[in-house]
Amino acid sequence: MITKVFGSAVLGVDATTITVEVNVDKGIGYHLVGLPDSAIKESNFRIAAALQNHGFKIPGKKIILNMSPADMRKEGSAYDLPLALGILIASGQIEGMDIGSYVIMGELSLDGSLQPIKGALPIAIKAKEENFKGFILPIQNAKEAAIVDGIAVYGVSTISQVIAFFSKGTPLQETTVDIQQEFYKELQQPEFDFADVKGQESIKRCMEIAAAGGHNIILIGPPGSGKTMLSKRLPSILPPMSLREALETTKIHSVVGRLKAHEGLMSQRPFRAPHHTISDVALVGGGSYPQPGEISLSHNGVLFLDELPEFKRSVLEVMRQPLEDREVTISRARFTVTYPSSFMLVASMNPSPGGYFNDPTAAVSSSPQEMQRYLGKISGPLLDRIDIHIEVTPVPFDKLSELTKSESSLAIRQRVTAARAYQSERFRESKNTHYNAQMNVKQIRKYCNLDASSLQLLKAAMERLHLSARAYDRILKVARTIADLDGKDQIKDEHISEAIQYRSLDREGWLG
Numbered sequence: 001m002i003t004k005v006f007g008s009a010v011l012g013v014d015a016t017t018i019t020v021e022v023n024v025d026k027g028i029g030y031h032l033v034g035l036p037d038s039a040i041k042e043s044n045f046r047i048a049a050a051l052q053n054h055g056f057k058i059p060g061k062k063i064i065l066n067m068s069p070a071d072m073r074k075e076g077s078a079y080d081l082p083l084a085l086g087i088l089i090a091s092g093q094i095e096g097m098d099i100g101s102y103v104i105m106g107e108l109s110l111d112g113s114l115q116p117i118k119g120a121l122p123i124a125i126k127a128k129e130e131n132f133k134g135f136i137l138p139i140q141n142a143k144e145a146a147i148v149d150g151i152a153v154y155g156v157s158t159i160s161q162v163i164a165f166f167s168k169g170t171p172l173q174e175t176t177v178d179i180q181q182e183f184y185k186e187l188q189q190p191e192f193d194f195a196d197v198k199g200q201e202s203i204k205r206c207m208e209i210a211a212a213g214g215h216n217i218i219l220i221g222p223p224g225s226g227k228t229m230l231s232k233r234l235p236s237i238l239p240p241m242s243l244r245e246a247l248e249t250t251k252i253h254s255v256v257g258r259l260k261a262h263e264g265l266m267s268q269r270p271f272r273a274p275h276h277t278i279s280d281v282a283l284v285g286g287g288s289y290p291q292p293g294e295i296s297l298s299h300n301g302v303l304f305l306d307e308l309p310e311f312k313r314s315v316l317e318v319m320r321q322p323l324e325d326r327e328v329t330i331s332r333a334r335f336t337v338t339y340p341s342s343f344m345l346v347a348s349m350n351p352s353p354g355g356y357f358n359d360p361t362a363a364v365s366s367s368p369q370e371m372q373r374y375l376g377k378i379s380g381p382l383l384d385r386i387d388i389h390i391e392v393t394p395v396p397f398d399k400l401s402e403l404t405k406s407e408s409s410l411a412i413r414q415r416v417t418a419a420r421a422y423q424s425e426r427f428r429e430s431k432n433t434h435y436n437a438q439m440n441v442k443q444i445r446k447y448c449n450l451d452a453s454s455l456q457l458l459k460a461a462m463e464r465l466h467l468s469a470r471a472y473d474r475i476l477k478v479a480r481t482i483a484d485l486d487g488k489d490q491i492k493d494e495h496i497s498e499a500i501q502y503r504s505l506d507r508e509g510w511l512g
């Protein structure tokens with residue numbers, strides 16, 4: 001007897017439906033075909049123990065299991081449940097009423113309980129697109145999959161519940177999620193708040209500009225000046241994610257299994273801070289079975305690189321293309337995978353190897369030559385892709401000892417959100433541009449018109465600082481954002497001059 005059960009495979013951030021065909025015939029043998037990996041090949045041992053502990057067994061006959069399409073590589077242990085159900089139905093041990101209307105996924109423990117899987121959200125989206133009636137999966141992933149409207153999601157704890165559902169019609173409890181409640185529950189409670197930061201008003205202003213325009217930023221300052229503390233608070237002033245952005249972000253984290261058990265929609269923008277020993281594959285994604293890297297896990301959020309010069313140069317250089325294209329493509333001999341990577345890069349660094357430069361009171365100081373060698377670890381093309389460079393100085397004692405709280409993140413976020421609203425209106429007809437940092441050259445020329453005095457000011461800065469064409473575009477983008485925060489349609493002299501100040505690493509004399 002032949003039986004078909006439907007599962008799903010995740011490639012990139014999208015799912016593909018997999019048909020598990022099971023044929024039980026006379027003879028002896030267990031043959032699993034269709035390019036399964038080692039985890040799937042070992043499933044027969046888990047399935048045998050799980051079935052035995054629930055009063056069933058793998059029959060002593062010739063069993064052929066085919067995972068179609070047979071030329072596509074399958075990986076992971078999430079196919080245990082559809083394989084087990086296919087064997088039970090094909091061998092006549094249970095009825096399989098309407099099993100072809102459901103997508104079924106789950107890893108089996110030896111006692112028949114189900115373990116969580118990866119990629120539940122993209123699988124649910126694909127199941128809905130292909131008009132399946134329902135999706136049966138481990139209960140730990142049910143809330144994540146139930147975000148998708150238009151398909152019934154059933155979270156189960158053991159294989160016996162699924163057997164009873166298909167053989168006896170015993171109903172399963174459908175999981176439902178209030179998307180609006182999930183989405184807004186944590187928006188007004190940031191974990192890190194700018195109200196806790198003493199002093200550093202100029203740096204907060206930079207952070208506000210960066211958040212308003214989606215600009216990349218680098219903070220340069222000695223140890224203890226507050227670079228990491230300020231960076232951690234940047235997500236709290238970014239505009240709330242749209243529902244589309246939340247689904248995109250949740251989808252990527254679902255693929256790599258980073259969502260917490262029983263977690264639904266991600267409402268907070270991600271903040272990723274990889275260690276400086278990270279490899280280039282871990283940062284951009286890849287591997288034998290390609291997985292998203294840190295830059296994709298930062299999609300719609302912030303990627304924080306602390307102590308930027310300590311990262312391997314090869315690691316930093318692979319970011320250049322994703323920073324421009326806002327996606328990363330991983331190519332293999334048989335397939336190509338593209339992951340979204342639209343993130344804000346926030347980097348920090350000491351001004352010298354010892355951390356203190358040109359400070360006679362510091363215990364460890366560095367010469368200008370040592371500082372130049374240290375900065376030389378970061379390539380010019382990468383620095384050109386960072387819109388805002390700002391120096392961070394230590395906070396004096398009188399500021400640290402103040403009892404009054406600073407402006408809260410929610411107050412700053414209101415101004416940022418208003419500036420982003422101007423940009424949304426400006427780019428409403430553009431498919432790929434949503435905020436100023438994403439503007440291409442044509443859009444810069446259209447939306448960043450300067451009057452004569454502003455143009456002369458920028459020309460003088462370009463000639464004196466020997467800025468590149470990319471730096472010129474960066475200054476115009478930042479000036480456009482400053483004007484948006486001011487509610488002005490026209491870029492003025494003060495906007496240009498402030499934007500020029502945020503190119504510290506380009507300024508002559510910065511090395512002393």
